[in-house]
Amino acid sequence: MALKQIKSKILAMKKSQTVTKAMEAVSAAKMRKSQLKALNGRAYAKAAVSVLSRVSGSRLFSSLPLTTERSVTAALYIVITSDKGLAGALNSGVLRTAVADIQASGLKKDVVSIIAVGKKASDFFERRGFHVVHHANTDHISSEFIDTVVRQAIQRFLLGAVDLVKIAYPNLISTFEQRPTMRTILPLTLGELQKVVSDIVPARGVATSALVESTKKVVQSYSLEPSEEEILEMILPKLVSIFVYHALLESQASEHSARMVAMKSASDKAGEMQESLTLKFNKVRQAAITREVSEITGGMEAMAS
């Protein structure tokens, strides 16, 4: 390879390394931000769970419309991915989990509806001919947005249009590990709820122990106004919002961590490439010089004799 070509390759590597390094730094900052946001959401989850733990003991809990299990003839899947790629196997993992779950349920495509959050999810399901009822980008997660998604899910469930609502998202285990997770959000069951709460109280984070303690606290006797049923009716949709909000946060934190790691390995790789290219460059240059020197000395020898 000619010297000039190698030189331009090294330059190109340098440029892409600058880009991947910048993306890594940006993702790291965004990751910290989204983890902070997750911490903020805990006060709400904590309060809702503590209210629920006062009222959930009763038989009433499993007899409400939102908690009654029905035989499944149609299902709604909320699938959360990122808008952009370059985040390793993050999105494909979630999408694969969702598709596998749909296939395992034995439901046909025409009875499965999808709420796709994130461009990757909506592209994926639209291309495969699923019925995408709502899609949104992830760049601004607001309480209005959560409300819309939750209201849609609850409405469909209560009207009987779907008998099951599930949510698929990448759960952040650590910066290096994100696990695609599937949860049933409707009908609400106590078991599933406890799983989600234990997700919200992960091994990481500062507020962990406080939350665990408060849910274990001795139950005081509460007076309930106006009635247990009405309180449950008010609090159950809120629990669904917590599910969804929590999934969105996890997904965001996962996205940024995954991208940070992906970009880090890209930067490392670019560095390695630069090194090996520089080595090659020097070898070729050395060879050219040696050749020139031997040509000159050869010429001199010829003239002298």
Added chain:
Amino acid sequence: MHLVIAKVDEVLFEGEAHSLTVPGTAGEMTVLGEHMPLITTLKAGELRVHLTVHDEPKIFPVEKGVLEVRRDGATVIL
């Protein structure tokens, strides 16, 4: 009493307060410290929080929500 007012995605208020007035479904009510434990639903209106006895109240609009009162404080989730 320790008061927390939280929405799903943000904490609107957290700290010590003197009293909290809420539009309960069963009528407006004011909660002071050492109130008996209570859970009640809220209807549309506004929350008024007094940090001290005579100050201007902080006002938070509410559409619906749940109030939980414990011996050591109160939590409103909107």
